[in-house]
Amino acid sequence: MNTQPDAPRHVVATAADADAVLRRLAREGWTARPGFALPDPAWDVGGARIVLHGRIGDDDTDAIRLAVLAAARGAGVVAVCDAESPAGRALIDDLGRIGAVQRGTDGGDPVASLIPEQRALLDRLAAGDTIAAAAAxxxxxxxxxxxxxxxxxxxxxxxxxxxxxxxxxxxRQPE
Structure with a gap:
């Protein structure tokens, strides 16, 4: 069982937001590296407390793939992209399969940080389903x-x- 705390995963709108997140993570002992490629050949880099950061454009599938791979290997990720764009939604969904994704600098809006699977499960639980029924x-x-x-x-x-x-x-926001 992995006893390391979850690596941070942030999707932010601007470079200034990314800088704020990276400064906070540096105070918490994380080492920031630009780009999403991991130089370390070892699979699990969680103990190294590395956080990779950079901008992800609308058509940058390679950067999305590298960011998700880095997160799966235990690195932190701070990505600057439009969370409502197709690339941003794909990144958030893929990172969300690994763990919680913070949208913004501090995760102040937990509902915005939920991935679609979590929203759907919570909606079903609110409607009275059991977790097993909601999962099915x-x-x-x-x-x-x-x-x-x-x-x-x-x-x-x-x-x-x-x-x-x-x-x-x-x-949650009324629909």
Whole structure:
């Protein structure tokens, strides 16, 4: 079992936001490196506390692939891109499969940081489904659903799934 804390994963709108996140991470002991390619040949780089950063353009599938690979290997990622663009949504979705993704500098809006799978699960739980039923309806394994809900609990800063659902309902934007 990995005892390392989760590496940070941030998608921000501007270079200034990225600088603010990188300064905070440096104070927490992370080493920033530009670009998303990892020079270290070892697979697990989580113990090295490396955070890779850079801009991801609308058609930059190579940068998305490298950023997601780096995150899977345990590196932190701070990407500057438009979160509402197709590339930004793809990056957030792919990073979200690894763990929680913070959108913005401080993760102040947990609902905005949720990936679509988490939103769908929380909506189903709010409607009265069990986690198992919600997982089946969303074509997820129970283990993946439990992981996504645990990540949502961490984003909301609560201990129970019920508290996460209530926090989600209070904070989400009306549709």
């Amino acid at each position: 309806a969303e074509f997820l394994s129970l283990r993946t659903a439990n992981r996504r809900i645990a990540e949502a609990r961490a984003l909301f800063g609560v201990r129970t799934t019920r508290e996460a659902v209530l926090a989600y309902l209070r904070q």
